[in-house]
Amino acid sequence: MLRTALRNVLAHKARLLMTALAVMLGVAFVSGTLVFTSTISQAFQKSSEEGFSHVDVALQADRDGYDGLGQPERLSQKLLEDAAKLPGTASVIGEASGFAALADKDDKLVGEGWATTGGNYYVGQNGEDPRYPLKDGRAPQKSGEIALDYKTAERTGYKVGEKVRMSVDGPVRQDKIVGIFNTDDGNVAAGGTLVLFDSKTAQQLFTAPGEYEQIILKTAEGTSQSELRSQVEKILPKDTKAVTGEKLAEDQSEAIATQMSGMQTGLLVFAGIALFVGIFIIANTFTMLVAQRTKELALMRAIGASRRQVTRSVLIEAAVVGTFAAVLGLLAGIGIGAGLRSLMNSLEMTIPDGPLVIGSSAVIASFAVGVLVTMLAAWLPARRAAKIPPVAAMSSIHAAATTRSLVVRNSIGSVLAAGGGALVLAGTGMGMDDAKGIMGIGALLLVVGVFVLTPLLSRPLIAAATPLLRVFGISGKLARQNSVRNPRRTAATASALMIGLTLITGMTVIASSFQEAINKMAADSLKADYTISMANMSPLAPEVGQKLEQDPAITAVSPLRTTQAEVEGKKETVAGVNGGDIEKLLTLNFESGSFDELNGNNVVVDRDMAKKNGWKEGTTLPVTYEDGRSAKLNVTGIYEGNQMIQGVLADTRTIEPHMKQVGDTQVMVKMEGGITEANKTKLEEALGKNPAVLIQDPEDISEGIAMLFTMLLNILYGLLAMAVIVAVLGVVNTLAMSVFERSQEIGMLRAIGLDRRAVKRMVRLESVVIALFGGVMGIGLGVFFGWAVGEVIGSGLSTYALLIPWDRLLIFLALAAVVGVLAAMWPARRAAKLNMLESIKAE
Template sequence: MLRTALRNVLAHKARLLMTTLAVLLGVAFVSGTLVFTSTISTAYQKSAEEGLTHVDVAVRPDNDADASGPGAAAYLGQDLLTGVTALPGTGNAIGEASGFAALADKDGKLVGSGFASRGANYYPGDGGEDARYPMSAGRAPEAAGEIALDARTAERTGYEVGDTVRLSVNGPVREETVTGVFTTDDGNVAAGGTLVLFDNDTAQSLYTAPGAYSQITVEAAEGTSQQQLKDEVTALLPADAEAITGQQLADDQAEIIKSQMSAMQTGLLAFAGISLFVGVFIIANTFTMLVAQRTKELALLRAVGASRRQVTRSVLIEALVVGVVAAVSGLLAGIGIAAGLRGLMNAIGLTVPDGPLIVSGSTVIASVVVGVGVTMLAAYLPARRAAKIPPVAAMSSVHATATARGLLVRNTIGSILAAGGGALVLAGIGRDDNGLTMGLGAAVLVIGVFVLTPLLSRPVIAAASPLLRLGGVSGKLARLNAVRNPRRTAATASALMIGLTLITGMTVIAGSTQKAIDKLAAEAITADYVVSTANFAPLAPEIADTLADRSDITAVSPLRMAPVYLNSGSKDEYLTGVDGDSIADLVNLPFAAGSFDGLTGDNAVVDTDTAEKHGWQVGDSFGVTYEDGTAGELTVSGVYEANEMIRGIMLDNATITPHMQRVQDLQVMLSTTAGVSDATKSTLEEALGSNPAILVQDKQDISEDIAFAFTLLLNILYGLLAMAVIVAILGVINTLAMSVFERQQEIGMLRAIGLDRRGTKRMVRLESVVIALFGGVLGVGLGVFFGWAVGEMIATSMDTYELVLPWERMGVFLALAALVGVLAALWPARRAAKLNMLQAIKTE
């Protein structure tokens, strides 16, 4: 039986090719994802470890420690650094002061990628040099107006020692002279970021405070362990600081990187799972048709003594061979995909640290298990069916078709699953379980619809009859062929249905959410422009002052955030500082009670959720403790309806600013005399120094930014789901090719009684298009339902959400489904047209 199975694989290698390709693509996606994420994770981890080579202990503020007021713990002082440096176990100690620094290239554009654009201090210490940043050219910055650039940034921007560059830390443009270029093991730089070094005093004035540091890193003296050094350092620390070993820092960074990569890996593996799930239909279809075509052969094996178990085993051995070949090929293809993805990331500017491709043993095992497991699982039912063929079937060329009772059982099970899945989806709308109920319901519903597809195929395909009549005799034959074997048609169409369900559902959700956000921005903001930094880091208050001094600006309000303790002692509340005189002209918030009038002194307005949470009404007072530890009392002067863009406790900036540790704005809203126009926007950008780090956006710009994010995400999802669609196309090709082989005698008879080659091709093409459109209609229908259900869940937290059906895109999806049918039919149609009539008629 083993030799028989292997001979069957070789005899049917052309028919098994599409099945092998389907499994190969799925395995390649799995192995490529595992190799890519392992490679990136390891590269970042090694890069981070290199940056901690000279760090045995790190001292940093302890934000969890009790302090006099809310907010971040105080910075570390020079006295602490001096004390740590003098410890017996200290070899070297460095004070760090760092933060955001946006560097402009020679064309005035932002260099780096937002959050990876950093600035830091050059700490010379006692020796006059900072071991972290050895200079490859020039010298270190020594005074205000001087900077040093990392070598990678200098290379890609073309800056050299002596050049003048423009940069921004928190808003205002600074012009600095490059005095040196340095090398570094900093992981952010290795990943494509930028690092700008200032002299120590300048960095402290920009990022911390004079004589203060955000972190102190300590290198142990020879013979001192990290734990011994930590114990020595801990004895010096104040209550609001903590010491951590370098090993713990490395472990923490590794855990963060692992967590970040895990999220990406999970997402990519989900799409790989979809591709493999689609591939199951192709494999099951292929082996079902192979079993049907070999009815006489299998029955004869039974007649000469083969047991049911041996027949089942022979079919599964064939599946095992296909699975092994596909798994090994998929693993190799996945390694190639991972290498290509890393190269692509580097090509588009998302630099990845250097390092080898990581192909772990778990990746190899996962690829083989997935490839072989999926193939064997999909082939099991056809194998069972083969074993049930009675020996007497050897006397007939056609095995018995499915009984009416079998179809009735299938339809009953399908109806129960579809109804149960639909009920779970509807029940999930109002449940607060992160969509688990809805996700489970969606999976059950899709399975139920798949089970019902043989029943659904007849009415749906019948609806296409008027169009098929245009194809004459070929069209009529195509319709009959499509409904002749509803199980096969259903399995083929279901593969395409799954891909289009996900694509349509995501398109509906993205379009509806974007529309809701556009509406929200239009209704909530009446300001002409909103000014912020490119990476939404805090703005210096000078930006708002510069704008307020302009005569063409009618209203300005900076938004400032500050943490406070309330009467309850909660650290979870933040105050939002605004300009009490201007805010009413810049936002549109409906008030349930009170108004913005009188938003001065100790008056505050709160959103309805916060008021309900604390039981506040207009006129009530509540106590607060500010960042500087000062106690105060605020009075509720208004209660407004919050939205996704504006919420919380608001009061006048004049009240909150004196209590802030560091005065900085999240953004600045403003209105102008000229209103929104390109000329006005250009004028504002010039007034702010044509700063690459500053964004001046109107409501349309904000909406387009959000739309860009949605569009980018949607395009990525389209690209990932394209794998499932490609697998579905292979399924249609496979089904049609094997169907043509199965119907050789019938096609020969049709050719003999007058159906020409063109008519034969048309018949196969129309059959393919009908099957593809059947899957497309089911996919689009399910996608709209899922999109509506998820939208109803979103609407519970977003009042402006409303369902938007992308009719044009749904039309494109159906047109693409038809195109899939046409392309999939090219080879089978050509093969059918080339059949020799006489040989085909004699085929048994």
């Protein structure tokens, strides 16, 4: 039986190639994902380990008990001096760091946002900082001097002696480069920037005079990290902790692994989708192969082969095909992993240098997925083959599916579809967190249920295309009849395309609706001409708003300034705005009250918060600010909140005296003449063409969000293209098998006058009908899922409303038809080239 199975594989090379390709694509995606994530994970981990090579013990603020009120505790100069005196300490370094935006020579921001950092050059006992060996120049010694990392200097062309423009929290600084240094910092390796100041300047910018964010200790000879930590713990003040360098490196590695796992999971989901689609093709292929070998298998049964042996022979064929596909998939996956790393580098998403990592997990997963998926998909056809009675050897025709089997199938499909639909509908009435699991299970059941019901649905849906097919005469009529002749095969082929289009359509509907909701929110709630914020969304210095208030071209200014406070014993965010100008800058629907009395201890609160806490206009709220002082706030208005503005709004003059560090989330401005290029240029010049500051009008805000969605959607389209490619292979496979089975019939049609062009047209129309059938079902399910998810989103976003992008859906349907045309090219040519006499003689 083993030899027979192997001969069958070799005898049907062309037929099994499509199946191998389908499996190979799924395996390539899985192995490529694992290779890619392992490669960049190891590169970052090695980079982070090098970054901790100078750390034996680190003293840090213990943020485990930090309640979010005010700024976390920092480390004093006295603690640094006490730690330096410990017998196990060889050297000590105090660190002060934070966001620092550097402009290139074209006044554009250098680095990747969060990785644009600043720190201090700490002068040690030998006059050097061991973390940052100087490559050129000297260390910064006073305000106005900086040192720049080597990679950034190389990328921007800056040299020692040149002045650069930069910003830490809003105002523009002009600093002179006095040194260029090397570093093992992982952020720099990933494409970011690192700017060093002298310690005094760095403390003024990032912490406070005489304070550090972290103190690093190096052990003396003969002292272990754990021994030094034990010594340090005896002098630690409250709310601080000591951590060994080994533990820091381990935590960093775990954090990187966690970040990579999210990306890995997302990519593996799409690999799973491609494999799920591939299962239909594999099952379809083996079903057709078994059907074509009915006589052969029945003869094997007649000469003594048992059912188990027949089943085993089919599964051996599947294992051979799966192994072959797994090997090719692994090789392709290695190429995909290398390609993705190169793509990230070309997009300036730099990752540290390192070798391509082909771990055992990628190899094991490739063979497990390739072989197991193929054998799983072939198991039902194998069982069906084993049930062929020996008497079937007398005839080449085996019994078709019974009415009872179709009734059972339709009943199971109806239950699954109804149950899945009910769960999805139930999820629409829940919150986002609760709905995820229920809607996910419901969506899976509904898709499987529709797949099971597809043979039943194929006849009426394909019949609806009859008027269009009549235009093509006898070719159209034959194409329709061929499409419904074997509904199970048609269903399996169409379902592969259906799944891909369901996902694409659902995400397109959600993205289009969400984008429209954001546009509506910005248009409805924002009267301001421009909003000003930091490029990395860190706090903006209050001097920015104060400077704009003095500009005569600006008619209204308000910062949006947030602080944490306890309101009626609960931690809440209180936002400060300019009570006198806010009505000119925001449009909020008030249920009661207004902005008119927003001054002193008067506040307005959003409707949801008021309802949750039982607050009304006139309610007095006890509040404890972050500095520990208490007061009473009076509710003078209830407004309808949104994603941009919500919670408690107070006057900035009320909350500012209680803030330990004043910073604005953004500043809203209104200008004479409204939104114009000239006004935007005036703002940019007024702020010194600051590389760290982002100036946006309402349209810019919407476009920025739209750009993110468009980028995400394009990535998802690219990933889901894998499933569509697999579906195309399925259509090609089905048509090729169908042409082979109908060789005698096609020969007869040719003999009675159907020319080659008409034969080609018949096969193409059959392919288009099957593809459009899958497209219609996929788009229908996708719109349903898009609506259902939108109902959940709408519960937290008041401006959300279902928007069906009909133009894109028509493009998707047209693409489904194109898929049908392309998939039919080879089978149609093969059918047209069949020899009439040989085909008529074929069994």
